[in-house]
Amino acid sequence: MEQQRSLSGSSQSPRSPSSQPYLSVSVTDPVKLGNGVQAYISYRVITKTNFPEYQGPEKIVIRRYSDFIWLRDRLFEKYKGIFIPPLPEKSAVEKFRFSAEFIEMRRQALDIFVNRIASHNLLQQSEDLRTFLQADEETMERLRSHETGIFKKKPADLMQMFKDVQSKVSDVVLGKEKPVEESNPEYEKLKQYVFELENHLAEAQKHAYRLVKRHRELGQSLSDFGKAAKLLGACEGQVLGKAFSDLGAKSEALSAKLQKEAHQLLMSFEEPLKDYVRAVQSIKATIGERANAFRQQCELAETMKLKEINLDKLMLTRSDRVGEAEHEYKELKAASEEATRRFETIVQLMNEEIVRFQEQKTQDMGIAFHEFAKGQARLANSVADAWRSLLPKLEACSSV
Amino acid sequence: MMGSENPGFEESHLSASREEMENLVLNDPLTTTTATTTNNSYSSFRSANSSISDAATRHPLSPPVLSTPAESDPLLSPPVFRNPNASDNNSYIEPPSYADVIFSPFDDNSANEINRVDSTSHDLDSSLTLSRSSSSTSDYIKITVSNPKKEQETTNSLVPGGNTYYTYLITTRTNIVDFGSSEFSVRRRFRDVVTLSDRLAESYRGYFIPPRPDKNVVESQVMQKQEFVEQRRVALEKYLRRLVEHPVIRQSDELKVFLQVEGRLTLSMSTDVASRMLDGAVKLPKQLFGESTAVMAPHEVVQPAKGGRDLLRLFKELRQSVANDWGGSKPPVVEEDKVFLEKKEWIHDLEQQISNNSQQAESLVKAQQDMGETMGELGLAFIKLTKFENEEAMYNSQRVRAADMKCLATAAVKASRFYRELNAQTVKHLDTLHEYLGLMLAVHGAFSDRSSALLTVQTLLSELSTLHARAEKLEAASSKIFGGDKSRIHKIEELKETIRVTEDAKNVAIREYERIKENNKCELERLDKERRVDFLNMLKGFVVNQVGYAEKISDVWAKVAEETSGYAKDSC
Numbered sequence: 001m002e003q004q005r006s007l008s009g010s011s012q013s014p015r016s017p018s019s020q021p022y023l024s025v026s027v028t029d030p031v032k033l034g035n036g037v038q039a040y041i042s043y044r045v046i047t048k049t050n051f052p053e054y055q056g057p058e059k060i061v062i063r064r065y066s067d068f069i070w071l072r073d074r075l076f077e078k079y080k081g082i083f084i085p086p087l088p089e090k091s092a093v094e095k096f097r098f099s100a101e102f103i104e105m106r107r108q109a110l111d112i113f114v115n116r117i118a119s120h121n122l123l124q125q126s127e128d129l130r131t132f133l134q135a136d137e138e139t140m141e142r143l144r145s146h147e148t149g150i151f152k153k154k155p156a157d158l159m160q161m162f163k164d165v166q167s168k169v170s171d172v173v174l175g176k177e178k179p180v181e182e183s184n185p186e187y188e189k190l191k192q193y194v195f196e197l198e199n200h201l202a203e204a205q206k207h208a209y210r211l212v213k214r215h216r217e218l219g220q221s222l223s224d225f226g227k228a229a230k231l232l233g234a235c236e237g238q239v240l241g242k243a244f245s246d247l248g249a250k251s252e253a254l255s256a257k258l259q260k261e262a263h264q265l266l267m268s269f270e271e272p273l274k275d276y277v278r279a280v281q282s283i284k285a286t287i288g289e290r291a292n293a294f295r296q297q298c299e300l301a302e303t304m305k306l307k308e309i310n311l312d313k314l315m316l317t318r319s320d321r322v323g324e325a326e327h328e329y330k331e332l333k334a335a336s337e338e339a340t341r342r343f344e345t346i347v348q349l350m351n352e353e354i355v356r357f358q359e360q361k362t363q364d365m366g367i368a369f370h371e372f373a374k375g376q377a378r379l380a381n382s383v384a385d386a387w388r389s390l391l392p393k394l395e396a397c398s399s400v
Numbered sequence: 401m402m403g404s405e406n407p408g409f410e411e412s413h414l415s416a417s418r419e420e421m422e423n424l425v426l427n428d429p430l431t432t433t434t435a436t437t438t439n440n441s442y443s444s445f446r447s448a449n450s451s452i453s454d455a456a457t458r459h460p461l462s463p464p465v466l467s468t469p470a471e472s473d474p475l476l477s478p479p480v481f482r483n484p485n486a487s488d489n490n491s492y493i494e495p496p497s498y499a500d501v502i503f504s505p506f507d508d509n510s511a512n513e514i515n516r517v518d519s520t521s522h523d524l525d526s527s528l529t530l531s532r533s534s535s536s537t538s539d540y541i542k543i544t545v546s547n548p549k550k551e552q553e554t555t556n557s558l559v560p561g562g563n564t565y566y567t568y569l570i571t572t573r574t575n576i577v578d579f580g581s582s583e584f585s586v587r588r589r590f591r592d593v594v595t596l597s598d599r600l601a602e603s604y605r606g607y608f609i610p611p612r613p614d615k616n617v618v619e620s621q622v623m624q625k626q627e628f629v630e631q632r633r634v635a636l637e638k639y640l641r642r643l644v645e646h647p648v649i650r651q652s653d654e655l656k657v658f659l660q661v662e663g664r665l666t667l668s669m670s671t672d673v674a675s676r677m678l679d680g681a682v683k684l685p686k687q688l689f690g691e692s693t694a695v696m697a698p699h700e701v702v703q704p705a706k707g708g709r710d711l712l713r714l715f716k717e718l719r720q721s722v723a724n725d726w727g728g729s730k731p732p733v734v735e736e737d738k739v740f741l742e743k744k745e746w747i748h749d750l751e752q753q754i755s756n757n758s759q760q761a762e763s764l765v766k767a768q769q770d771m772g773e774t775m776g777e778l779g780l781a782f783i784k785l786t787k788f789e790n791e792e793a794m795y796n797s798q799r800v801r802a803a804d805m806k807c808l809a810t811a812a813v814k815a816s817r818f819y820r821e822l823n824a825q826t827v828k829h830l831d832t833l834h835e836y837l838g839l840m841l842a843v844h845g846a847f848s849d850r851s852s853a854l855l856t857v858q859t860l861l862s863e864l865s866t867l868h869a870r871a872e873k874l875e876a877a878s879s880k881i882f883g884g885d886k887s888r889i890h891k892i893e894e895l896k897e898t899i900r901v902t903e904d905a906k907n908v909a910i911r912e913y914e915r916i917k918e919n920n921k922c923e924l925e926r927l928d929k930e931r932r933v934d935f936l937n938m939l940k941g942f943v944v945n946q947v948g949y950a951e952k953i954s955d956v957w958a959k960v961a962e963e964t965s966g967y968a969k970d971s972c
Binding site for chain 1: 770781942968
C-alpha cells in the first residue's frame with residue numbers, strides 16, 4: 001500500500017508527529033460487486049487525519065469510481081482556477097474492465113488523485129472532500145445520483161442575472177462577433193504552451209505504451225525460442241543436446257523476467273505519462289473556465305454601462321421608472337463586481353497553480369524516469385547474467 | 401551498387417530522418433558517446449543477411465568509422481552505478497570485459513571487409529571457436545563473387561535486340577597447389593552454375609552436395625533488376641563458398657574448370673533435361689522394336705534413370721518400384737542397414753527441429769528489432785519534448801525537467817542502437833540454422849541417390865531373373881525338337897548374350913550402390929562432426945553477443961538511474 005502523497009510536492013509530511021496537521025488517504029482493496037452488466041468495482045478508502053473538521057482520526061468508507069467523479073466535478077465547480085487533479089478514464093473495452101492489470105492501474109490512479117487533493121492547501125479544506133471521505137454509502141449514493149453530469153446549482157438571483165445577461169448581451173452587443181478574449185500576451189503564451197504540450201506528451205505516452213507491448217512480445221518470442229531449443233536439444237542428445245536444452249531453459253526464464261518488467265514499465269512509467277497528459281487536459285478545462293469568467297465579466301461590464309446610460313436618460317426625463325432602473329443598476333453593478341472578483345481570483349490562482357504544476361511534474365517525471373532507468377538496467381543485468389552463466393558450460397562442451 | 405539501401409525494409413524514409421535526429425542527439429557535445437555508423441534496421445531475418453554485405457559496401461556515403469578502443473568509450477568503462485545484486489562485475493573473464501575482447505561492434509568489421517562480414521568475424525572467432533577440421537589452418541581458398549555486368553547474347557538471337565543476361569566476376573584466392581595459381585578470375589553466368597551443379601550431382605552421388613541457388617524465374621519479374629542481381633550475387637557467393645568447404649567436392653575437376661577456365665561451360669555429357677528426353681524419345685521406338693539393345697549399358701547404370709535419355713529404363717524402374725510398393729513379393733534386395741534407417745528417421749526429426757528453431761529465431765529477431773525501434777522512437781519523442789520545454793521555459797523547474805528528459809532520451813536512443821546492433825549479430829549467428837536447413841536438402845539428395853541406385857539394382861536383378869526364366873523356357877522347348885530348332889537356338893544365343901551384358905550391368909550397379917552407401921556413411925559422419933562444431937559456435941556466438949550488448953545497455957541505463965537518483969530519495 002504505497003502512499004503516493006509525496007508526489008504532490010506540498011510541504012506536508014505524512015509521517016510527521018501528531019502536532020503537525022496531516023491528512024492522508026489510501027485507496028485499497030478493489031472488490032468486484034454486483035452481477036453482469038451492473039457489476040462494478042468498489043474500493044476501500046481509508047482516511048487518517050488530525051484535522052479538526054473531521055469526525056475522527058481514522059475513517060474507512062467504501063467508494064466506487066462514480067463517487068470519485070462526483071468529487072472531481074464538485075471541486076471543479078467550486079474551485080475555479082485550481083488545476084483539479086485528473087481522474088483515470090472510464091474503461092473502453094468491456095473485456096478489459098475487470099482485468100487485474102486494469103484494476104490495479106485504476107486503483108493506483110485513484111489513490112494518487114485523492115492524495116493530491118488531500119495535500120493541496122486549498123482543496124483539502126473542501127467540504128465535499130470531507131463528505132467523500134466520511135459519508136456513509138447511502139448518503140454517497142444519494143449525492144451521486146443527484147448529479148447527472150451537469151452540475152445543478154440553485155439559481156441565486158445573481159446567477160440568474162448572469163444567465164439572462166449572457167443571452168441578451170451576446171445577441172445585442174456582441175452579435176456575430178467572436179467571443180471576447182483576454183489580451184494578455186503572457187497568458188496567450190501559456191495557452192499555446194499547454195495545447196502543444198498535450199500533443200508532445202500524448203506522443204511520448206503512445207511510444208511508452210508501445211514499449212510495454214514490445215517487452216511482452218520479446219518475452220513471448222524468447223519463450224517460444226526456448227521451447228524450440230529444448231526440443232532440438234532432445235533430438236540432438238549428448239553434449240550438444242544438453243547445450244541446447246540449457247539455452248532453452250535460460251531463454252524461458254528470461255521470458256518471465258521480460259513479462260515482469262513489462263508490467264513494471266506500465267505501472268511506473270507509462271501510467272505517470274498518461275497521468276501527465278490527463279493533468280494537462282485538466283488545465284485546459286481550467287483555461288475554459290477562465291475564458292468563461294472573463295467573458296461574463298466583460299458582458300456584465302457592458303450591460304452595466306448600458307444600464308447607466310439608460311438610467312441617466314431616465315433621470316433627465318424625470319421618469320417614474322427611475323427608481324426601478326436605479327435598483328436594477330445597483331444589482332447589475334454588484335453582479336459585475338462579483339464577476340470581476342471571480343475572474344481575478346481565477347487569474348491569481350492559476351498563476352500559483354502553474355508554478356506548482358511545473359514543480360510537481362518535474363518531480364513526478366524525475367521519479368518515473370528513475371524507475372524506468374532502474375527497471376531497464378535491472379532487466380539488462382538479468383539478461384547478461386542469465387546468458388553469461390551458460391558460457392562455462394559451452395566452453396566445456398567445446399573441449400569435450 | 402554502392403550505397404544502395406537495403407530494399408527489404410519499407411520505412412527507409414522514416415529511418416533516414418530518424419537517423420538524422422539520432423545523430424544530432426548522439427553527436428551533441430553535451431552527451432558523451434562515440435559516433436556509430438550503423439544505419440540499417442533489418443526488417444527480416446533473410447533480408448538482413450543480404451543487407452549485411454550491403455552495409456559493408458556503402459562506405460562512401462557514411463562518415464569514417466571510429467574504432468572504439470575500450471578505454472576511450474565511456475560506455476565500456478567500469479560503471480559508476482551498479483546493481484548491487486550483480487555479484488561478479490562485468491566479466492566472465494576479467495577485464496577487459498569478455499564481451500569487448502570477443503566481439504566488436506558491427507561497424508569495425510565492415511571497415512575491414514569488402515563483402516561478407518562473415519569471414520572477418522570468423523577470423524575473429526576462430527581463435528576462440530572450434531575449427532571444423534584440423535587442416536583448416538593450412539589450406540586456404542577464398543571465393544568472391546562481384547561485379548555483375550550485363551551482356552548481350554550474340555548467338556541464337558531470335559528476338560531483335562537480343563537476349564541479355566548478367567555475368568558475375570568470380571575471383572578465387574588460394575594456396576592449394578592443385579589449382580596451379582594463387583589468384584584467378586573468370587566471368588560466369590547463372591546458366592554455368594546450373595551446369596556445374598548438375599555435373600556435380602552426377603559425379604558425386606551419395607554426397608551431401610550443397611544445393612545451388614534457385615532459378616527464381618517468377619521473382620525476377622517482380623523484383624527490381626538491381627535488387628535481383630544483387631541477391632543473386634550474394635547467393636552465388638554463398639553457394640561457391642559452401643562448395644569449396646566440402647572436403648571432397650573442393651577437389652573436383654568440375655569445380656576447378658568452373659573457377660578457372662573462361663568461356664562457355666561444357667562439362668562432359670549433354671546439357672539439359674529436355675534434350676535428354678528428346679534423345680530418349682528417339683531411342684524408345686528402336687528399343688521397343690528390338691532394333692537396339694534393350695539393355696542398360698554398364699556405363700549408363702551409374703546414373704539414375706530419371707533425367708536420363710533412356711526412357712525404357714525409366715519405365716522398367718518405375719515398374720519395379722511399383723512392384724516394390726504394391727507387389728506381394730519382396731524385392732530381390734532391400735535396404736537392410738538398420739543403422740542407416742534409424743539415422744534416416746533421426747535426420748527427418750532433426751530437420752523438423754532445425755526448421756522450427758529457424759522460425760523461432762526469426763520471430764526473436766523481429767521482436768528484438770521492434771524493441772530497438774520503439775525505444776528509439778520513444779527517445780526521439782522525448783528529445784522533442786526537451787526542445788519544447790527549453791524553448792518555452794518560464795520556470796526553472798521546466799529546465800530541470802528538460803534536462804532529465806534529455807538524459808533519458810539520449811539513453812533511449814543509445815539503447816535503441818545497441819538493440820539494432822545486437823540484432824544484426826544475432827541474425828548472423830542464428831543464420832547457421834538456416835544454413836543447415838539448406839544442408840538438409842543436400843542430405844535428401846544423397847539419400848535419394850542411394851534409393852535410386854538401389855532401385856536400379858533391384859530392376860536389374862528382376863530383369864535377370866526374367867531373362868533366365870525365358871532362356872530356360874526356350875531351352876526346354878528347343879530340346880524337344882530333334883536336331884535343334886535353328887531359330888530358337890539363335891534366340892537362345894542372343895538371350896545368353898543379353899544375360900551376359902545384363903550381368904555386367906548388374907555388377908556395376910551393385911558396385912555403384914555400395915559406393916553410394918559408403919559415401920552416405922562418410923558424409924553422415926562428417927555432418928555429425930561439423931554440425932556439432934557449427935552449432936556450438938552458433939550458441940557461443942549468440943550467447944556472447946547477448947551478454948555483451950546486455951552489459952552495454954545496462955551501463956547506459958545505470959547512468960540514467962544514477963543521475964536521477966535524487967528523485968528516488970525524496971519518495972518514501
